[in-house]
Amino acid sequence: MSTFGTLFRVTTYGESHCASVGAIIDGCPPGLELSPQDIQVQLSRRRPGQSNLTTPRDEKDLVHLQSGLELGVTLGTPISLLVKNEDQRPHDYTETDFYPRPSHADYTYLEKYGIKASSGGGRSSARETIGRVAAGAIAEKYLKIAYGIEIVAFVSSVGKVHLPATLAPPSLTPQNPDEEDDNAQDALSKDFIQLLSTITREEVDKMPTRCPHAETSERMTQRIIRAKSAQDSIGGTVTCVIRNVPSGLGEPVFDKFEASLAHAMLSIPATKAFEIGSGFRGTEVPGSQHNDQFVADANGRLRTVTNWSGGVQGGITNGENIYFRIGFKSPATISQPQETAQYNGTPGSLSTRGRHDPCVVPRAVPIVEAMAAIVVMDQLLMQNSRKAAASLLPPITTLPPTMVMPKKAL
């Protein structure tokens, strides 16, 4: 289905070349001041045609709010919004009338529905993510005002060009080839942790690649241009941090916080991988180094000394920064000829025309931020409703002390 979330429910609609794309957002709290500009900022960061590293499809992606607010204030009723598809060129896709694009969604959509949009990627197009980005911007506005929550994503690799080891997520740091050497000091560096605590969207947007390290960004730019010149494409990774999330979010079994994040992130087109905290690197680091030991902060609140967990333990947030990384494949639509087969089985060569992203990660950054905001918002509403329900009960004084949080030592 096209709906995500339990209490903050986002339904997106639209295909690549239909009249408009958009979303209905149900569950936004009433009384939130919201302007089109709050949403437009993120839509403009997602829109195509921002640089020579993205598709030249020229869409302004102006948001039109249809319902759910009056005089700039949300009513608590469903918010519906749309963005017109303006720069459509369906004729760019005539070859794909006959050929399913290798590794795109053409074949599987037809197998599933028995019918498909006549041009472009239809529903599988990244145009669909406009509704998510708009919904995420609304969630973010609430999260920022109510909790000071900040979400920043950035590009951490393009092809084999990675952030320097000191700034990279743990699993991107060079692996020690010595099987007997358990020392993991090279991973989870102070600089990476510092980057997570301080990085801003303004810093990320200074670079056309959205990699915040100038020298790496320049190499990534060259890598993307090389793919584009060869009528080819290249993949990459996006790392995201969520700051100031209260502890206690995440439902402990099937809707663990990290499971919901993974669901959200792997629903973004072109994603192939998700990892949180130490990720795959965590499989190599012995428990003695991987465990995040507790320490009380100045207010007596338990914090962790390290953050291999990525801010989530037992599927529940622990109040530390939540960080995760998503792998995006090389986009499927490339202009160079590919030996493949038509829908009817006839072998042939497909050279796809049309305007395409040689690498999706610079544009994926605001989409990742949006999906993260939607997950946090949904989990917050769930936890707050549980807490509100429990707060109406009289206190129980008969429980053994081991069953409740002890008074602070400090």
Ligand SMILES: Cc1cc2nc3c(=O)[nH]c(=O)nc-3n(C[C@H](O)[C@H](O)[C@H](O)COP(=O)(O)O)c2cc1C
């Ligand atoms: C921001 C963004 C832009 C994209 N641009 C393109 C594109 O120009 N060409 C393309 O073939 N795929 C593009 N994709 C990916 C396709 O939407 C996606 O690969 C396709 O629907 C197949 O789905 P899958 O890769 O998730 O299996 C883009 C994805 C994102 C997130």
